[in-house]
Amino acid sequence: MPTPILVVDDSAMARKMLIRALPANWDIEITHACNGIEALAAYRKGKADVMFLDLTMPLMDGYSVLEVLQKEGLNSYVVVVSADIQPLARERVRQLGAAAFVQKPVKASDIEIILREYGIAL
Template sequence: MIAAADILHARILIVDDQAANVALLEQMLVAEGYDNVTSTMNPHEVCALHRRNRYDLILLDLQMPGMDGFQVMEALKTNEQDSYLPVLVITAQPGHKLRALRAGARDFISKPFDLVEVKTRIQNMLEVRLLYRRLERHGEELEAAVRERTAELRESEARYRSLTELASDWYWEQDADGAFTKVSGPVLEMLGLRVDALADGAGIPEAGWNEAERAQLQAAIAERRPFLDFVFTRVNADGSEQKFQVSGEPMFGPACQLLGYRGIGLEITRRK
């Protein structure tokens, strides 16, 4: 709910070409405790005033020479910063009420004034307006929080990638079918593979790998288990031996479905 003090401190603009009407509304509002009331008898000033002050309520007379209330509302709609038109129209013409609501007014006050009705409609509309503004602020705060969190995640990801590059020879990702979807680092040159082999969805060639080690690694993957510093061996066509060390973890989606694996690897042949 909106506090009574916030309603009484709302910014109100009275627009009427009749000085007597302006004086009557100002006197009534001040007597009720509203402390932020201004007025103008020139309808051409309304748009500029609203852009500058962002009123919570505009009491707008419809029958004014030079620029009537309907034209004022059309002009107010050009203010892209305010999607909610806080207009309470004042009219002595019953036929204008529906037209005013269709033009964007939120409510109306009939002339001659019934002061009890005027006070009630003003208070009700201000309460709705301030609730709407609170919702706008909440949405802006959520957007700011999302932007901040997104920036933090990107920074964290950048740090993670940087650390993996420093601590390993390559970073890799596989989909749920075991096909490589991302590889960064010199692993292709180490294994003698072409880039297009991975782009076509192919995995690492089977020839030359230690079958016992391969079976052990595939068993861990089949059970969706992470593996740390797993060492496997490859014997090349010339009889030379290469040793590699990999660590990986499964990636899961929101519904706990397996998306694939990601991890790091390095060649440890010379280190061994």
């Protein structure tokens, strides 16, 4: 059975680049979201065992998504994907429950390392 993956970014190009960086042999079903509101709706429909989440988006940013997930006790493996590499941003997303942080532009090798650390068989 494919793993439900949610790719959340307001940029279609960024979503495409991230999807290209995912392991080719990983059995997945990908859902896209352009903002945090769409991301939470997709999560609630079971589309996000693993979520790749941008921080800066309109309507609802990635920080707010993480806050809702934490507050409601929702369980998803969240990898934050952001150009904001400041230590405070990294620390804040960790406190909000993100499992990992990847800098944009995403490298396939970085994604694979993170997934293997999580225990996902590729």
